[in-house]
Every structure is written in C-alpha cells, then in structure tokens.
Amino acid sequence: MTAAVSPGRRRPLRPARVVLHLFLGTIAVGWLFPLFWAVLTSFRSYQYTAVHGYVSFGGWTIDNYVTAWRTAEFGKHFLNSLYITVPAVLLTLFLASCVAFVIARFSWKLNIALLGLFTAANLLPQQALLIPLFRMFTQIPLPAWMSDSELLYDSYWGLILVNVAFQCGFCVFVLSNYMKALPHELYEAAMVDGASVWRQYWQVTLPLCRPALAALATLEVTWIYNEFFWATVLMRTGDKFPVTSSLNNLRGQFFTDNNLVSAGSVLVAIPTLVIFFLLQKQFVRGLTLGASKG
Amino acid sequence: MSDLPLIQADRAVPPPAATTATGGRGRRLRLLSGTDRVVITLMVLVPLLLVLALVWLPAAATVLLSGTDWDGIGPLGEIDWVGLKNYDDVVNNYPPFVPAVQNNLLWLAALFVVATPIGMFLAVLLDKELRGSRFYQTALYLPVVLSLALVGFIWQLIYSRDQGLLNGVFGGDTDWYGDPNVNIWAVLVAAGWRHVGYIMLLYLAGLKGVDPSLREAAAVDGSSETSTFFRVVFPVMRPINIIVLVVTVIESLRAFDLVWVINKGRNGLELISALVTQNVVGEASRIGFGSALATIMLAVSLIFITVYLWTVMREDKR
Numbered sequence: 001m002t003a004a005v006s007p008g009r010r011r012p013l014r015p016a017r018v019v020l021h022l023f024l025g026t027i028a029v030g031w032l033f034p035l036f037w038a039v040l041t042s043f044r045s046y047q048y049t050a051v052h053g054y055v056s057f058g059g060w061t062i063d064n065y066v067t068a069w070r071t072a073e074f075g076k077h078f079l080n081s082l083y084i085t086v087p088a089v090l091l092t093l094f095l096a097s098c099v100a101f102v103i104a105r106f107s108w109k110l111n112i113a114l115l116g117l118f119t120a121a122n123l124l125p126q127q128a129l130l131i132p133l134f135r136m137f138t139q140i141p142l143p144a145w146m147s148d149s150e151l152l153y154d155s156y157w158g159l160i161l162v163n164v165a166f167q168c169g170f171c172v173f174v175l176s177n178y179m180k181a182l183p184h185e186l187y188e189a190a191m192v193d194g195a196s197v198w199r200q201y202w203q204v205t206l207p208l209c210r211p212a213l214a215a216l217a218t219l220e221v222t223w224i225y226n227e228f229f230w231a232t233v234l235m236r237t238g239d240k241f242p243v244t245s246s247l248n249n250l251r252g253q254f255f256t257d258n259n260l261v262s263a264g265s266v267l268v269a270i271p272t273l274v275i276f277f278l279l280q281k282q283f284v285r286g287l288t289l290g291a292s293k294g
Numbered sequence: 295m296s297d298l299p300l301i302q303a304d305r306a307v308p309p310p311a312a313t314t315a316t317g318g319r320g321r322r323l324r325l326l327s328g329t330d331r332v333v334i335t336l337m338v339l340v341p342l343l344l345v346l347a348l349v350w351l352p353a354a355a356t357v358l359l360s361g362t363d364w365d366g367i368g369p370l371g372e373i374d375w376v377g378l379k380n381y382d383d384v385v386n387n388y389p390p391f392v393p394a395v396q397n398n399l400l401w402l403a404a405l406f407v408v409a410t411p412i413g414m415f416l417a418v419l420l421d422k423e424l425r426g427s428r429f430y431q432t433a434l435y436l437p438v439v440l441s442l443a444l445v446g447f448i449w450q451l452i453y454s455r456d457q458g459l460l461n462g463v464f465g466g467d468t469d470w471y472g473d474p475n476v477n478i479w480a481v482l483v484a485a486g487w488r489h490v491g492y493i494m495l496l497y498l499a500g501l502k503g504v505d506p507s508l509r510e511a512a513a514v515d516g517s518s519e520t521s522t523f524f525r526v527v528f529p530v531m532r533p534i535n536i537i538v539l540v541v542t543v544i545e546s547l548r549a550f551d552l553v554w555v556i557n558k559g560r561n562g563l564e565l566i567s568a569l570v571t572q573n574v575v576g577e578a579s580r581i582g583f584g585s586a587l588a589t590i591m592l593a594v595s596l597i598f599i600t601v602y603l604w605t606v607m608r609e610d611k612r
Binding site: 035287 | 426
C-alpha cells in the first residue's frame with residue numbers, strides 16, 4: 001500500500017507535516033481506543049471496578065477469560081466456526097473458480113448474464129430471502145448421520161451451503177476478471193498438447209490464480225467467520241452455534257458483568273485479528289483486487 | 295459478510311482475450327470433445343443451481359408470497375391471493391414501519407454524509423508520502439475485520455449505563471443503548487467507526503490508480519491542492535465514487551447485526567431488516583406480511599445493484 005518514495009522528493013519535516021502527523025496520530029489512537037478499552041476492561045476484576053468505577057487503575061486479573069471460556073463454552077463454539085468456515089471457503093473458491101474459468105475462457109452470449117446473476121446474488125439483502133429459505137430448510141430432510149436435526153435447518157450443512165451460495169458471486173467476479181487478464185496463448189499451447197478442458201482449468205489456470213485465490217481465501221475466512229445473520233436464524237440448538245452468533249447468548253449469561261463481556265469479545269476477535277496481522281497484505285488486496293495493478 | 299468490496303476492472307490489462315476472440319467462437323466450440331462439453335456444463339451448472347436455489351428462487355418466492363395471506367402453517371394449496379393488501383397493512387397498520395424507514399434513511403445519511411467523507415479525507419491525507427503511513431492505515435481499518443455483532447459488544451463497554459466509560463467519565467446516567475431518543479445515534483457512531491476505515495481503504499486504492507501526470511499538470515497550472523482534488527482527481531475517480539455510493543446504500547439497507555445484538559431492533563432501533571426477521575422467527579409468524587416488507591427491501595436493493603453492475607461491467611469492457 002505504501003507508495004515508493006521517488007528519490008530526491010523526501011523533504012525535511014515542515015511544520016505542516018508535523019501538524020499532519022499530530023492529526024493522523026490522534027485519529028489513529030482514537031480509532032484504536034475502543035479495542036484498547038475492551039482489552040483493558042477484560043483484564044480487571046468485576047469486584048474492583050464495581051467499587052472503584054471503570055475510570056480507575058488496578059484490580060488486574062485473568063479470571064474473566066477463564067470464566068468466559070468456561071461458561072460460554074468457547075471451545076465448542078470455536079470448533080463449530082471451524083466446521084462451517086473451512087468447508088464453506090474451500091467450496092466457494094472451488095465452485096467460483098469453475099464458473100469464472102468458463103466465463104473467462106469461452107465467450108458465450110450468456111457470459112454477461114451469468115456474471116450479473118452471480119454478482120448480484122452477493123449483494124442482495126439476506127433478510128429479504130429469509131422467509132422462503134427458512135421454510136425450505138425446515139422441509140428438506142437430511143439423514144441422521146449428517147445432522148441430528150434430520151433437516152437442513154439447524155445443521156452445519158445448511159449453513160455451509162447458504163454461505164457458499166452467497167459468497168460465490170463476489171469470488172466469481174474477482175476471479176473471472178483475474179483470469180481474463182491471463183494470456184490466451186496459454187490455452188492454445190495446452191490445446192496443442194491435447195489437454196482437456198478440465199486439465200486446462202486445473203493445471204494451467206488455477207496455479208496462475210494463486211495470488212487471487214490467496215487474497216480471496218483470507219477475505220472469505222474473515223467474512224464467513226464473522227457471519228451472524230444466517231447462523232442466528234437457521235440454527236436452533238445452542239450447542240451448534242458458531243462463535244460469532246453465540247455472542248448473543250453470551251449477553252444473557254453475562255448481562256450484569258461487562259468485564260466478562262469484554263473478555264468474551266476479545267476472545268471472539270482474536271482469530272480475525274491474527275489473520276489480519278499475519279495476512280494484512282492479502283486482506284487489503286482482496287478488498288481492492290483489480291483496483292490496483294496486480 | 296456485510297462488506298461489499300471494491301470490484302473494478304484493471305485498466306492496465308489489455309482487453310480480455312475472450313471478447314476479442316468472438317469471431318473464432320464457433321471454430322473453438324467444434325474443437326471441444328464430448329467429455330469437455332460435459333465438464334464445461336457441470337462447471338457452470340452446479341454453482342448456478344446452488345445460487346438459483348438458495349438466492350434467486352427465495353427472492354422470487356418472497357415477491358410472490360407478499361401477495362398472499364399465507365400464515366406459514368397451512369398447505370400451499372390453501373393460499374389466497376390478496377393483492378396489495380399486505381403492502382397497505384405495512385404502510386398504514388404497522389407502527390414500527392415508519393420509524394424503521396426513518397432509521398434506515400438516517401443510517402444511510404450518517405454513513406454517506408459523515409463517515410464516507412471522513413474516510414475519503416483520511417485517504418487523501420494518507421496518500422501523501424508519509425512516514426508511518428502504514429501504522430495510521432492499520433489503525434483505521436482494523437475495525438473492518440471485526441463483525442458488526444462484535445462491534446456492538448465492544449461499544450457496549452463505552453455506552454453501558456452503569457458500567458460504561460462514557461457515563462463513568464462524564465457522570466451522566468444515560469442508557470446509550472437503551473434510551474430510544476439517543477440509541478440510534480450511539481449505534482451510528484459504532485457503525486461509522488467501522489465504515490470509515492472501509493471507505494478509506496477503497497479510496498486509497500482509487501487514489502493510487504490516478505495518473506500522477508494529471509496532478510502535475512494541474513500544479514503547473516497553479517491549481518491549489520484542494521482545487522486539484524475537487525476539479526481533477528475526484529472526477530477521475532468517478533467509477534469508484536459510484537461504487538462507494540452503492541456500497542454505502544446497500545450497507546445501510548442490510549444493516550442488521552448491530553441492532554439485533556443490542557435489542558433485536560426494537561425501542562428506537564427499528565430497521566426494516568430487523569422487522570422482517572421479527573416477523574419470521576419471532577412469536578407471530580406472518581409470512582405474507584413479512585414478505586411484503588422483504589419485497590420492499592429487495593426492490594430498493596435491486597435498483598442499486600443494477601447501477602453497480604452497470605458501472606463495473608462498463609469498466610470491464612473498456
């Protein structure tokens with residue numbers, strides 16, 4: 001993201017620059033403050049803050065994390081998030097890359113319509129589809145070994161599918177743009193070698209799309225992990241909620257204790273923050289893919 | 295999930311090979327073997343069926359159901375067509391509807407008039423060659439990786455009546471999330487906190503794509519930095535401006551998580567999305583009525599989705 005500094009253009013610090021740094025520094029600190037406050041609160045005992053108020057110093061403890069982890073059963077909910085996020089991201093990338101490949105590789109009249117259909121699906125308000133989808137999910141049976149609810153409703157399968165259907169559109173759009181930029185000669189060479197369409201997709205196109213796939217995977221993991229609505233309305237059993245939607249149950253259990261709420265919030269934020277700091281470049285690139293070169 | 299990313303064609307790339315090869319289409323198709331055709335069909339059909347079944351079919355069903363009086367229990371054969379009655383009920387006999395529309399519009403206005411310009415302004419500042427720019431950027435878009443549900447919880451620590459920072463520092467006793475006179479504003483601050491970083495990111499990428507020679511030419515002409523931005527840079531970023539507009543509209547329409555974790559969208563925090571959900575999963579399951587609300591959402595979003603697609607596809611063709 002940082003622009004290359006062209007030689008000779010770096011000037012000595014002028015007063016205007018100092019003001020700019022002060023301004024941006026203040027904003028940045030202000031922006032981080034709510035998170036900082038959550039972390040701070042999570043390490044203080046409720047007894048201490050109840051007596052001295054939150055604008056005080058002291059009462060340090062890690063008990064909130066222990067209690068929050070135990071009462072809200074975070075271990076289980078993190079696992080649920082994992083069961084949903086990993087298959088959903090893999091399936092989204094696979095299906096989206098298939099469609100994107102066909103759109104980019106062959107020119108049919110229906111390509112634009114296909115692209116529009118997928119991209120628009122990603123932008124529709126989820127709540128507007130809830131009623132028929134909710135009914136549909138409560139009507140579709142699943143064998144007991146797939147879900148103890150024996151329905152698509154209240155099952156991981158249902159959540160995975162709905163996430164995939166929604167996220168596909170965005171990935172199709174980004175990937176098809178990316179694939180269109182690949183030189184067409186690649187395919188001609190592959191065809192001379194007698195490569196089938198599937199091999200062209202799997203062995204020529206996909207390896208070249210690795211940067212785009214990495215950026216999209218980072219982004220989709222964050223989004224599906226953060227997904228709140230579908231899990232809230234399409235799940236019933238408290239034990240099966242992914243961690244983001246289980247937050248809402250946490251409120252009932254912790255309702256008088258903000259220190260516990262903050263510890264829970266920090267726990268839920270940790271996976272996305274880790275991804276963000278490790279893969280910041282991928283994350284930013286995913287969001288702006290196509291806008292900048294590369 | 296609630297993020298709409300910036301999608302824009304890469305102008306540095308030559309026109310897509312696929313469109314230039316239209317003339318050879320028939321020839322290439324004939325070169326495909328039978329297996330290849332089956333593979334291609336499956337590659338499109340499987341994802342297509344999934345999206346049709348789980349997105350477009352429900353969307354169409356919502357529109358149809360909005361004209362019926364189905365209670366969600368009886369068999370589909372007993373559904374009566376009631377025309378626009380549900381819409382009439384929504385507008386005239388449903389007290390939360392007007393506040394919900396007002397709140398959605400307020401949400402849009404707050405994001406569009408306050409958060410978006412701040413994000414753009416910060417992007418312009420960060421676009422300068424600045425030491426420490428990375429730190430500032432990271433701080434600003436850190437909230438973007440958090441879910442809106444989590445944002446609601448994090449701000450509760452500031453807004454809570456008895457345990458919140460705001461009342462702790464200023465000594466008031468306002469329940470910022472609970473008081474129907476102020477809670478929408480409190481929520482909008484939290485939503486804006488996340489939106490600013492997102493817009494900043496989009497414009498930062500847009501600004502990097504502006505041809506530097508445009509700015510140099512304007513500077514040679516004696517144009518000030520401010521007027522260069524408004525007269526030269528801003529108009530050049532037109533596609534991004536449209537995308538940001540659409541993103542903001544759709545985000546405001548889809549706003550849900552934040553109010554749902556606070557109080558399920560009641561008592562001053564009514565939003566259309568929350569009303570739809572209340573009518574389906576809540577105590578009263580009023581399918582036709584809820585569908586009418588949902589159809590209104592669909593109609594508004596489809597207008598902006600069309601604008602969006604039109605913009606990105608046109609960029610694509612260039």
